[in-house]
Amino acid sequence: MKSNRLAFLLARPLLGCASLVAFVAGAAAHAEQIGSVNTNFRVTGSDKVVVEAYDDPQVQGVTCYVSRARTGGVKGTLGIAEDPTEASIACRQVGPISFSGPLKQQADVFNERMSFLFKTLHVVRVVDAKRNALVYLTYSDRVVSGSAKNSVTAVPGTAIPLR
Numbered sequence: 822m823k824s825n826r827l828a829f830l831l832a833r834p835l836l837g838c839a840s841l842v843a844f845v846a847g848a849a850a851h852a853e854q855i856g857s858v859n860t861n862f863r864v865t866g867s868d869k870v871v872v873e874a875y876d877d878p879q880v881q882g883v884t885c886y887v888s889r890a891r892t893g894g895v896k897g898t899l900g901i902a903e904d905p906t907e908a909s910i911a912c913r914q915v916g917p918i919s920f921s922g923p924l925k926q927q928a929d930v931f932n933e934r935m936s937f938l939f940k941t942l943h944v945v946r947v948v949d950a951k952r953n954a955l956v957y958l959t960y961s962d963r964v965v966s967g968s969a970k971n972s973v974t975a976v977p978g979t980a981i982p983l984r
Contacts, residue, residue, distance in 0.1 A: 852887070852933060860890070875931045875944060877955075879924060882916035883976050885931075885944060885957055908942060910959040910972045923982040924948055930957070953978050 852873035861868035870890055877883045889908040924946070931944040947956040955978055960971040 852931070855886075877912075877930055877946065879921045879928075879930075880918060880946075880955065881921070882914055882918040883912055883955065884915045885910055885912040885974070887942070887944065887959060889942065907970055908959045908961065908972060910944065910957055910974050912955070912957045912974045912976050914976055918976075918978055920982050923984040925984050948981050948983055949975070950981060950983060953981060955981065 852875050854871055854873050857869045857871040859867040859869055868890065870888055872886060872888045875885045875887065877885065887908055887910050925948075927945060927947045929943055930946045931942075933942045942961050943959065945958045945960075947958065948954075949956050955976045956973060957975070958971060958973045960969075
């Protein structure tokens, strides 16, 4: 009986860490990875450039493709490595465009963690009403400081409903 209790007490912190890692991995599951290439071979996991597809949740028929670096190695495999801040974006019309409702002038559409706690990749949608276009911007930020590295793309539209 005492050995079972001791084993439970020793395993409890590990279960908590596993639950936290599963939660963080689930929270970052907004993208569909559609491809990757290895850039630096490591026995414990290679560094990669990944291409992910994000469907705009408020604009049906628009998909954004984001390419970015992912760190490999032991830290990358465990999900605790800090990925580089570089990212590129290309958004395209992949079907008929329709809106789930009026759009804000500017809205954070997607967020994905790039490190265990501190860095986040953002995709922001900006409505250019004058030119009937949806402009998408990607950048990363940190708790302490952000990055000026960014990329922008636009999708032409017609009659974009604004709030």
